[in-house]
Amino acid sequence: MYDVAVIGGGINGCSVAYELTNAKKSVAVFDMNGIASGGSGAAGAFISPKFSKAGELKELIHEAFVYSMDFYEKNFPHLLSKAPLLHIAQDEEDSQILRLYKQNSLLTLQTSSEELLQTLIPHAKNQENICLQAGVVNAQAMCEAMTKGADFIKQKVQSLIYDDGMWIINDEYSAKHVVLATGAYEILIQEPYIKLRGVWGHRIDIKTSTQNPYSIHQFVSISPSKEGVLAIGATHNVHYHPQKNSLTYDIEEGRAELLEKASRTLHLEGIEILKDYTGLRSGSFDYIPLVGSLVLSSETLACGNKKIKTPDYAQYLYYPNLSMINGSGGYGFVLAPYLAKMLRDEILSGTKINEKLAPARFFARWAKKL
Ligand SMILES: Cc1cc2nc3c(=O)[nH]c(=O)nc-3n(C[C@H](O)[C@H](O)[C@H](O)COP(=O)(O)OP(=O)(O)OC[C@H]3O[C@@H](n4cnc5c(N)ncnc54)[C@H](O)[C@@H]3O)c2cc1C
Numbered sequence: 001m002y003d004v005a006v007i008g009g010g011i012n013g014c015s016v017a018y019e020l021t022n023a024k025k026s027v028a029v030f031d032m033n034g035i036a037s038g039g040s041g042a043a044g045a046f047i048s049p050k051f052s053k054a055g056e057l058k059e060l061i062h063e064a065f066v067y068s069m070d071f072y073e074k075n076f077p078h079l080l081s082k083a084p085l086l087h088i089a090q091d092e093e094d095s096q097i098l099r100l101y102k103q104n105s106l107l108t109l110q111t112s113s114e115e116l117l118q119t120l121i122p123h124a125k126n127q128e129n130i131c132l133q134a135g136v137v138n139a140q141a142m143c144e145a146m147t148k149g150a151d152f153i154k155q156k157v158q159s160l161i162y163d164d165g166m167w168i169i170n171d172e173y174s175a176k177h178v179v180l181a182t183g184a185y186e187i188l189i190q191e192p193y194i195k196l197r198g199v200w201g202h203r204i205d206i207k208t209s210t211q212n213p214y215s216i217h218q219f220v221s222i223s224p225s226k227e228g229v230l231a232i233g234a235t236h237n238v239h240y241h242p243q244k245n246s247l248t249y250d251i252e253e254g255r256a257e258l259l260e261k262a263s264r265t266l267h268l269e270g271i272e273i274l275k276d277y278t279g280l281r282s283g284s285f286d287y288i289p290l291v292g293s294l295v296l297s298s299e300t301l302a303c304g305n306k307k308i309k310t311p312d313y314a315q316y317l318y319y320p321n322l323s324m325i326n327g328s329g330g331y332g333f334v335l336a337p338y339l340a341k342m343l344r345d346e347i348l349s350g351t352k353i354n355e356k357l358a359p360a361r362f363f364a365r366w367a368k369k370l
Pocket of ligand 1: 007008009010011012013030031032033034035036037038039040041042043044045046047155156157158181182183184185186188200201202203221233234235278279280281282325326327328329330331332333334335
């Protein structure tokens, strides 16, 4: 029997496995297709803050950005490439946001090299932009490195049964605690208040003679070049879903779109496509991630109105020894180390996670509407 079974080998599941194995717990990571085979394997894995107007999400991502840069640098320096991040406004609305961000920034901003901009991205000179120190991680290698101390079980989890104080997984394995980190692919525990949306993304690694020292975000994300190779990626396809669409995704069309959008920013020469990566990223309906225990909706409702009228989450009934970590949107690699640490503390010491992240908030909203 394992102390913890983590279902899903993306950056969320792997970060939780890392924290728990470091705390000397026995951990099994289940993934139906392999480590980083979902959204995480497709990610450009830029570690960047969120440039937006003030708000809870911006603050959360800011804290996670500062924490995660430090975390990756300390624990996996060989898998983190530090590079200046150049965010160029797409339009006037974006420019306004960047101007506001500059006025209130808690991070040290840099001045992008005029000479470099002139030769590499001449139009950026006339566009509002922000430059600051950030990083990119090697997505696949990072997830693999984080799960070194855990057992990896390549299996689709289809059955989860709680019996006699433990979770039985696929009638074969058992664990004291289960962490659901299944991204946009499955929820496994069917509760009417848990809804996630999957957004399809595509990344290409290309060989090019263009030397780019920046991580650039504008119409798409472009990584700095490393030995003549750079990555271009975006999660912009809200219409395609591999489990819901009857047609398969058109890789050629996706590539052409990425290259066209990248070339609006950067002049790319001598392009050779090396590899395509595709995957779904999952987001919640209020854009804030879901971290913590899951409410047993029927049982809580059966206890009567009192429990749901005043949303005191402590009054709800929860699945025993079961947690979720999901809904990180386009910031999974920024958020995962920060959220995994919170989840570890909740699982091991009962330290409460900030209620703003609790999946229970969706139960409260759903139950109120009933
Ligand atoms: C093209 C693209 C670019 C992106 N760029 C960035 C970026 O630059 N920076 C950033 O921070 N984020 C980026 N993201 C977002 C980031 O990738 C996601 O937020 C992150 O991958 C979410 O991780 P996850 O672990 O929740 O989900 P996933 O990585 O999707 O992992 C879930 C895993 O669960 C497994 N699974 C599901 N159900 C079962 C089951 N029943 N049994 C067994 N296994 C199961 C799946 O196989 C999958 O591997 C990008 C995403 C995409 C697609």
